[in-house]
Amino acid sequence: MxxxxxxxxxxxxxxxxxxxxxxxxxxxxxxxxxxxxxxxxxxxxxxxxxxxxxxxxxxxxxxxxxxxxxxxxxxxxxxxxxxxxxxxxxxxxxxxxxxxxxxxxxxxxxxxxxxxxxxxxxxxxxxxxxxxxxxxxxxxxxxxxxxxxxxxxxxxxxxxxxxxxxxxxxxxxxxxxxxxxxxxGGERRDPPASHAQMEGFFAQLAETLDAIDFHKGRAPDSAMRKLRRLYLRAGLDEREVRILRGILADAQRMAMLAGEKRGSA
Missing domain, CATH: 3.40.1280.10 (SPOUT methyltransferase, trefoil knot domain)
Incomplete structure (x- = not known):
């Protein structure tokens, strides 16, 4: 089983x-x-x-x-x-x-x-x-x-x-x-995301926000607390977390390419 x-x-x-x-x-x-x-x-x-x-x-x-x-x-x-x-x-x-x-x-x-x-x-x-x-x-x-x-x-x-x-x-x-x-009211098609999976997502989200300079020099703690509450309320399943982490991976890759381009200019 x-x-x-x-x-x-x-x-x-x-x-x-x-x-x-x-x-x-x-x-x-x-x-x-x-x-x-x-x-x-x-x-x-x-x-x-x-x-x-x-x-x-x-x-x-x-x-x-x-x-x-x-x-x-x-x-x-x-x-x-x-x-x-x-x-x-x-x-x-x-x-x-x-x-x-x-x-x-x-x-x-x-x-x-x-x-x-x-x-x-x-x-x-x-x-x-x-x-x-x-x-x-x-x-x-x-x-x-x-x-x-x-x-x-x-x-x-x-x-x-x-x-x-x-x-x-x-x-x-x-x-x-x-x-x-x-x-x-019906069963989920995918298992709900575990605590460890959500914490992995939050860690990658924090890294991505740093990579794209989202905070603009401001302390990241407040924004991350609000984002944690937002995503936890959403009740994500495992598939949804995988999709979001794929988006973050692409954003990190694009940020890295942009940084390399600026460095070579």
Whole structure:
């Protein structure tokens, strides 16, 4: 079976992963696994945890030993979400990285919609004390904010995972009740572009804009952030990314020829 047909034949819940970044307390990994399993989720990814899962982790998993035991471990967030089409970062509002903000229910609906269309989806949770860094948030397509009591907004990591897992459960049940075919509105002809493919496109886009002197001496960061949001909203598939990268390659080639022509004049 091909990779494309394999992901289309698996249920949406199987394409949704919970990613914990830099977890400091092993017990929180077990509690998060328990929160996931109660809502029918099973894919846990640990990114550079300070300590590996231990006896405390399994004790707090309370029967979700399979979710915790089968958790993948990665060194970086980029590695953990490389094959994802949608990456949602769970964070507080006060950040310098400008991202679309979603409530948990809206985030769950979008995540399940993408997963039902065949895409891999990640919901990312940061460190207990400091959350996700700005560089890590830059890898996310949107931010998820839990509207807790502003006078006491401190939310335990596992509790945050439980809130999002619950909303995902509701969205999955709603889609199941509506019928996959009617809710999905037709299958994609091409697989959605992965996170790694989009990051490769963005890197080539940045190189091309430099090659054609698009920025005219201005700092490129602002323009690239806006372009990232524009292309991420478009929901590109693999074929569309290949077309765009072909256009960029031709633009780079023409810029190089123009530079050689000026140099020989």
């Amino acid at each position: 091909s990779a494309a047909s394999s992901y289309l034949n698996s249920p949406p819940a199987a394409r949704i992963r919970i990613v914990l970044v830099g977890t400091q307390h092993p017990g929180n990994m077990g509690s998060a696994a328990r929160a996931m399993k109660t809502m029918g989720l099973s894919r846990l990814v640990l990114v550079a945890p300070e300590k590996a899962p231990n006896l405390e982790s399994y004790a707090l998993a309370a029967g979700a030993d399979d979710v915790l035991g089968e958790a993948a471990t990665c060194q970086t967030l980029a590695e953990a979400v490389a094959d994802c089409r949608l990456v949602l970062g769970c964070t507080a509002r006060s950040r310098r990285v400008a991202l679309e903000e979603l409530l948990p229910r809206d985030a769950a609906a979008r995540a399940v919609g993408e997963a039902a269309g065949g895409a891999e989806v990640a919901l990312v949770f940061g460190r207990e004390r400091t959350g996700l860094s700005n560089d890590e948030l830059q890898l996310c397509h949107a931010a998820v904010h839990i509207p807790a009591n502003p006078e006491y907004s401190s939310l335990n990591l596992a509790a945050a995972v439980q809130v999002l897992s619950y909303e995902l459960r509701l969205a999955l049940l709603e889609r199941e009740a509506a019928g996959d075919e009617a809710a999905q």
